[in-house]
Amino acid sequence: MQLEAKNIGFRFDNGPWLFKGINLTLEPGEIIGLTGPSGSGKTTFCRILAGLEKPIEGRITVNGTLLPKKGYLPVQLVFQHPEKAVNPRWKMEKVLNEGWKPDKDLLALLGIEQEWLTRWPNELSGGELQRICVARALGPKTRFLIADEMTTMLDANTQAQIWHAVLEVAQERGMGIVVVSHETRLIQRLCHRVIELNNINA
Template sequence: MQLEAKNIGFRYGEGPWLFRGVNIMIESGEIVGLIGPSGSGKTTLCRILSGYEAPLEGSVTLDGSAISKTAYHPVQLVFQHPEKAVNPRWKMWKVLHEGWKPDQSLLDSLGIEEEWFTRFPRELSGGELQRFCVARALGPKTKFLIADEMTTMLDAITQAQIWQAVLEKFKHSDVGTLVVSHDAALVARLCHRVIDLRYLSK
């Protein structure tokens, strides 16, 4: 299976193009790193690949076909700031079960504690909340994961635990992954190849 962006371009209003003519292909089971300076459009590109934003030019396809918006989205995005990705009025059990019911082994590997389920997002730390967001994204129908600086704001121990859980999950699936990070060591350690957004855009 392939996630492909063809000649996509985006800008806000009448402002300058963030990027234009960008082509990216990610294969099932492949881990691709995406780097680029701040303001180059990495987060916007992540939002386009995962269906949160529509490109002004070009298209995003899954195995050559448009992605349906009427079912569970096969491309899941984990944001850098987890508090922006959850409903603050929902308790965590509802947040977690919004798309599917995770298996206990995944929750255990992410270090999610049972007592957190009855709390609201504001009652959790950033690391605790991000664990829930990762668990929610790793559903059985997820074909591609877009990780937009998903562990940047976390301490080293939490970062390591989350990535270990993700990689362990991927051993038993063919999920393709796009890793966006300023951490060159992390990208080099995780990814099969790395692309620089500056050199993709016309």
């Protein structure tokens, strides 16, 4: 299974192109680092890869097929700010059940305690809430994970535990990952190759 972005271009309204002519191919089990200066459109490109934003030009396909418009998508995105990615009126159990029934082994791997599932988003710390968001993204149908500054706002121990869990799941499933981060060490340690958004043709 292959994730492909072909000739992707995007701009807001009739403004200048944020990026144009982007080509990217992600293979199963591959980890790609995505870098670029602030304002280069990294988050927008991640949203396009995950099917949350429609490109002005080009298309995103998985195994040559366009992403479905409804249902659980094979490409999942984890945002930098988890509080913006969950419904504040839902308790954590409902957040997890939005896409799939949570696997207890995965919850344990991510350090998620069962009592958290009865809480509201504002009753969890940022690290606890991000673990929930990561668990939600790692459903059984997920084939590609887009991690947009996924652990940037977290302490070192939480970062390490989350990435350990994600990489273990990715290795078991042959899941491809796109990592967006300003942390050079993280990119160098995790990624098989690194791509600059300003010069993507991979």
